[in-house]
Amino acid sequence: MLNDLLAIERGLTANGVDLVGRHPDxxxxxxxxxxxxxxxxxxxxxxxxxxxxxxxxxxxxxxxxxxxxxxxxxxxxxxxxxxxxxxxxxxxxxxxxxxxxxxxxxxxxxxxxxxxxxxxxxxxxxxxxxxxxxxxxxxxxxxxxxxxxxxxxxxxxxxxxxxxxxxxxxxxxxxxxxxxxxxxxxxxxxxxxxxxxxxxxxxxxxxxxxxxxxxxxxxxxxxxxxxxLSNPPSTGNEQIKGEAVCALTGKAAKLHAGNFPQPNLPGLGQTYIYSRNRDIPSLTRYGRTADASFQADAELVRRLAGAIAALTREDRKGKTWRLIPAESGDKSDLLVVSTADPGAHYADAVADDDELSGEAALKELASRAIDQSKGIFEHGQPEDQVLVLVLRTVDPANRKSIYQRRATSARFWTAARDWQSATVNTPDWLRFPFPGKAKAEVILRGPPYVTPLSITPISRVQFANGGRRPIEVIGIPASQAFQLFLKEGDIERRARDLLHLLVERHGDLLAGVAAARTKGTEFLKDFDPKAGLRRNALQSATWIGALLYHLDRLKEVYMSDAGFRLGQLLAAADIVHVGYCKDVRDGSIPPTLLGNALLGMAAERPHDALKLLLKRWPPYAAWAKRKARWVLREIEPIAMDLREKLGKVEGRPDEYFQAELLLGYMAGLPRGTEGAGDASHAEGQNDVNRGESA
Known part of the structure; x- marks a missing residue:
C-alpha cells in the first residue's frame, strides 16, 4: 500500500494540499x-x-x-x-x-x-x-x-x-x-x-x-x-533510526522505526499502511520483519498516513471516497479517488447506487471538468491527474490495494460523457408498472440510470426458477468495471464477456417479469410482490444496453435487427395468447405463454423457434383477426423483417443476438407510448380490452 499512498501524497502535495503528517500513535x-x-x-x-x-x-x-x-x-x-x-x-x-x-x-x-x-x-x-x-x-x-x-x-x-x-x-x-x-x-x-x-x-x-x-x-x-512525538524521539514505541536511503524516494533521510501508522479508514477500520508478519514464512525468508524489512523516510511515512486520512474524512464522502460492494462476501471495499479538484464528486459519479444522485454527480463532474479546462479537453492539452484506488480487508490485520489506476481528469470527463450515452441505449417505450404512493396509483418506469461500479452488485446474483429465485454468486470486480468505464485494454472482448455473463445470469429474470406483465397486474403482483424483481430487471436492461453501446450496437441499429425483432414477435405472441385464454378458456392462463416458451430455443436456434411458432400459431391468429386486429398489424412488418434478416443468421447466435432478443421481448410492441400512439394503436388497445373482458 505504501506505493499507492506515495502516488496520492505526491498528487496532493503538487496541488497545494497541506498534508498533516500523522504519528503512528x-x-x-x-x-x-x-x-x-x-x-x-x-x-x-x-x-x-x-x-x-x-x-x-x-x-x-x-x-x-x-x-x-x-x-x-x-x-x-x-x-x-x-x-x-x-x-x-x-x-x-x-x-x-x-x-x-x-x-x-x-x-x-x-x-x-x-x-x-x-x-x-x-x-x-x-x-x-x-x-x-x-x-x-x-x-x-x-x-x-x-x-x-x-x-x-x-x-x-x-x-x-x-x-x-x-x-x-x-x-x-x-x-x-x-x-x-x-x-x-x-x-x-x-x-x-x-x-x-x-x-x-x-x-x-x-x-x-x-x-x-x-x-x-x-x-x-x-x-x-x-x-x-517524533522529534526528539518519543518515549513510546515509535523511534527515528539513523539516516539512510529511503526505499520509496531513493533519497537519504531519517528512517522510520517501530509500528507504522494505522489510520482508521471507513469500512476497513484501523489499517496499517505497511506490515510484514513474522508468522508468515514467505515474508521472512531474509530474516527481516516489520519496520526492518522496509527502509522508509520517517517524515514521509507520517505524510502518507496524513494523505489517506485527509481523503477519507467524513466531509469528503462521495467526493474522494465511498464504500463499494466487493465481488463476493459481505464486507465492502473502500474506493478512494485523489484529484486536484476537492469539490468534484468523483466517487459518487462512478459508484453511487442512487439513480438520481448518481446521475447528477456524473453530470456535475462533466460540467466542472469543462469549466476547469476551458474547453481544452478536445485538444490534447496537459490535464490534472486523477488517481483511483480500491482497498480491501484481506484478513483482520491486513488491508491491500486491489486496484490502482491513474487517469487524467479529461479522460474521466470523456468517459462520463460516453457513459451517459451508454445508459440510454434501450428502447424508449420499455416500461414496467410500479405501485405509486396512492393506493390505486400505478407508475410506469423505464430502465434507470446506473453507475459503472453497479455491475458488481448486479452481477452477484443469478436468477433461477423462471427468474423468481436469486442465487448469490461471485460478481464482476471493480477493476473490470473501471476498465470498461475508462476504455482500457480490449474493450470489445471485455464487453462481450460481460454481456454473455449478464444474459446468462439474468435472462430468466428478464423473461419472467416480461411474461408476468403480459399476463396482467395480478399475475405481476404474484410474481413480484415487492417490485424488487422489476427493479432488478430494469437495471439489467440498462446494463445490457450500455454493453451493446460499447460494442457499437446503438439502439437505432439493433432495434431493427433480427434478435430484437424476434423478441418483439414472441412478446406479441404472448399478448395474443393471453387474450385468447381470457376469451376462449374462461380466463385460464397457462404457467408458460406461447412466446415465452420459445424464448430459450430462439436464443440458441432461432430458425427452429420461428418454425415452431408458425406451427402453433393458426388458432391464435384466427382469434386475433376477430378480437385483436392491432396486434396482427404490428406483427406483419416484424414478420416481413425477420424473413429477410433471420436468413443471415447462421449457426448459434452470438451474444449480441441473445441480448437484443431479451431486450426485444422485454420492450414488446410500442403501443400506447408517448409519440408512438396513433389511431390504429388506440383501436388496438380497445380490441384487446374487449377480448380480455369477454
Missing part, C-alpha cells in the same frame, strides 16, 4: 457517541457536551495500539454502582416508560438512590495507563510554547490533576450529568446520560472553552503533536 476514536468533558485549571469539570459521532476523524486520541488512550478514553463501567437487582429494576422502568419526562424521572431516581462506583474511582484509569499519560505529557510539553497548541499539554496536566482532587473526576462528571437532568435539559441528552450511568462510555477530555486559542481536541493539533 495518533488514532481516531471509535465510532459512536462520546461525552466531551472540559476541565478548568486544577482539574475541575467545567462543562460536559455530547458528541453524536466521535469516529471518522471527529475526535483524535493517542494510543499504543488498542491501549492507553488519551485524551480520548473509555470508562471501565457505568458511573453508578448498580447491582444485578438494581439494574433489572431500572431496565423494567426504562422499557415501560417511553416518554422523555418519564425517562427523565427514572434517571433522577437513579441519581438519588445510587452513588458513584467507588471501585472505579480508585482504579480508573489503571496505574499503567496513568503512567503512559504522564509520559505523553513530557513528550508534548514543548507545545506549550505555541499559543495554538498550548491546550494539548494543558489537557494532560489537568486530567492527571483531576484524578487526585476531591470530589474525584468521576464524581464531578456524575454530578454534572445529574445537573443536566435536574435542569430539564434537552431530550437528546437522555440516552447519552443513561448510557454513561449504566455502561462504559467514551470520553473526550478537553480544556475549558475560551481559555486557549484552540481546543486540545481540534484536528489541526495533529500535525504539531506528531512532530513533537
Amino acid at each position: 495518533v488514532k481516531d476514536v471509535a465510532k459512536g457517541s462520546a461525552l466531551r468533558v472540559r476541565l478548568a485549571e486544577g482539574g475541575h469539570v467545567s462543562s460536559v457536551e455530547v458528541i453524536p459521532e466521535a469516529g471518522n476523524g471527529a475526535v483524535w486520541t493517542l494510543r499504543d495500539g488498542q491501549h492507553n488512550g488519551f485524551p480520548g478514553l473509555k470508562t471501565a463501567a457505568g458511573l453508578l454502582a448498580l447491582d444485578a437487582f438494581a439494574r433489572e429494576k431500572h431496565d423494567r422502568a426504562w422499557n415501560s416508560s417511553k416518554s422523555p419526562p418519564d425517562r427523565r424521572n427514572e434517571l433522577m431516581r437513579l441519581f438519588s438512590e445510587h452513588s458513584v462506583a467507588a471501585r472505579q474511582i480508585k482504579n480508573w484509569p489503571n496505574s499503567g495507563h496513568r503512567k503512559r499519560i504522564s509520559e505523553r505529557l513530557e513528550a508534548l510539553r514543548t507545545l506549550a510554547d505555541d499559543p495554538l497548541s498550548a491546550s494539548v499539554p494543558a489537557v494532560f496536566e489537568r486530567f492527571l490533576a483531576a484524578l487526585d482532587v476531591s470530589p474525584s473526576f468521576l464524581e464531578q462528571l456524575t454530578n454534572a450529568l445529574g445537573e443536566r437532568v435536574r435542569n430539564n435539559g434537552d431530550d437528546y441528552w437522555i440516552d447519552p446520560i443513561r448510557t454513561a450511568l449504566i455502561a462504559p462510555i467514551v470520553l473526550a477530555i478537553d480544556v475549558k472553552d475560551m481559555e486557549f486559542q484552540r481546543d486540545a481536541g481540534d484536528a489541526r493539533q495533529i500535525g504539531a503533536i506528531s512532530r513533537a
Whole structure:
C-alpha cells in the first residue's frame, strides 16, 4: 500500500494540499457517541457536551495500539454502582416508560438512590495507563510554547490533576450529568446520560472553552503533536533510526522505526499502511520483519498516513471516497479517488447506487471538468491527474490495494460523457408498472440510470426458477468495471464477456417479469410482490444496453435487427395468447405463454423457434383477426423483417443476438407510448380490452 499512498501524497502535495503528517500513535476514536468533558485549571469539570459521532476523524486520541488512550478514553463501567437487582429494576422502568419526562424521572431516581462506583474511582484509569499519560505529557510539553497548541499539554496536566482532587473526576462528571437532568435539559441528552450511568462510555477530555486559542481536541493539533512525538524521539514505541536511503524516494533521510501508522479508514477500520508478519514464512525468508524489512523516510511515512486520512474524512464522502460492494462476501471495499479538484464528486459519479444522485454527480463532474479546462479537453492539452484506488480487508490485520489506476481528469470527463450515452441505449417505450404512493396509483418506469461500479452488485446474483429465485454468486470486480468505464485494454472482448455473463445470469429474470406483465397486474403482483424483481430487471436492461453501446450496437441499429425483432414477435405472441385464454378458456392462463416458451430455443436456434411458432400459431391468429386486429398489424412488418434478416443468421447466435432478443421481448410492441400512439394503436388497445373482458 505504501506505493499507492506515495502516488496520492505526491498528487496532493503538487496541488497545494497541506498534508498533516500523522504519528503512528495518533488514532481516531471509535465510532459512536462520546461525552466531551472540559476541565478548568486544577482539574475541575467545567462543562460536559455530547458528541453524536466521535469516529471518522471527529475526535483524535493517542494510543499504543488498542491501549492507553488519551485524551480520548473509555470508562471501565457505568458511573453508578448498580447491582444485578438494581439494574433489572431500572431496565423494567426504562422499557415501560417511553416518554422523555418519564425517562427523565427514572434517571433522577437513579441519581438519588445510587452513588458513584467507588471501585472505579480508585482504579480508573489503571496505574499503567496513568503512567503512559504522564509520559505523553513530557513528550508534548514543548507545545506549550505555541499559543495554538498550548491546550494539548494543558489537557494532560489537568486530567492527571483531576484524578487526585476531591470530589474525584468521576464524581464531578456524575454530578454534572445529574445537573443536566435536574435542569430539564434537552431530550437528546437522555440516552447519552443513561448510557454513561449504566455502561462504559467514551470520553473526550478537553480544556475549558475560551481559555486557549484552540481546543486540545481540534484536528489541526495533529500535525504539531506528531512532530513533537517524533522529534526528539518519543518515549513510546515509535523511534527515528539513523539516516539512510529511503526505499520509496531513493533519497537519504531519517528512517522510520517501530509500528507504522494505522489510520482508521471507513469500512476497513484501523489499517496499517505497511506490515510484514513474522508468522508468515514467505515474508521472512531474509530474516527481516516489520519496520526492518522496509527502509522508509520517517517524515514521509507520517505524510502518507496524513494523505489517506485527509481523503477519507467524513466531509469528503462521495467526493474522494465511498464504500463499494466487493465481488463476493459481505464486507465492502473502500474506493478512494485523489484529484486536484476537492469539490468534484468523483466517487459518487462512478459508484453511487442512487439513480438520481448518481446521475447528477456524473453530470456535475462533466460540467466542472469543462469549466476547469476551458474547453481544452478536445485538444490534447496537459490535464490534472486523477488517481483511483480500491482497498480491501484481506484478513483482520491486513488491508491491500486491489486496484490502482491513474487517469487524467479529461479522460474521466470523456468517459462520463460516453457513459451517459451508454445508459440510454434501450428502447424508449420499455416500461414496467410500479405501485405509486396512492393506493390505486400505478407508475410506469423505464430502465434507470446506473453507475459503472453497479455491475458488481448486479452481477452477484443469478436468477433461477423462471427468474423468481436469486442465487448469490461471485460478481464482476471493480477493476473490470473501471476498465470498461475508462476504455482500457480490449474493450470489445471485455464487453462481450460481460454481456454473455449478464444474459446468462439474468435472462430468466428478464423473461419472467416480461411474461408476468403480459399476463396482467395480478399475475405481476404474484410474481413480484415487492417490485424488487422489476427493479432488478430494469437495471439489467440498462446494463445490457450500455454493453451493446460499447460494442457499437446503438439502439437505432439493433432495434431493427433480427434478435430484437424476434423478441418483439414472441412478446406479441404472448399478448395474443393471453387474450385468447381470457376469451376462449374462461380466463385460464397457462404457467408458460406461447412466446415465452420459445424464448430459450430462439436464443440458441432461432430458425427452429420461428418454425415452431408458425406451427402453433393458426388458432391464435384466427382469434386475433376477430378480437385483436392491432396486434396482427404490428406483427406483419416484424414478420416481413425477420424473413429477410433471420436468413443471415447462421449457426448459434452470438451474444449480441441473445441480448437484443431479451431486450426485444422485454420492450414488446410500442403501443400506447408517448409519440408512438396513433389511431390504429388506440383501436388496438380497445380490441384487446374487449377480448380480455369477454
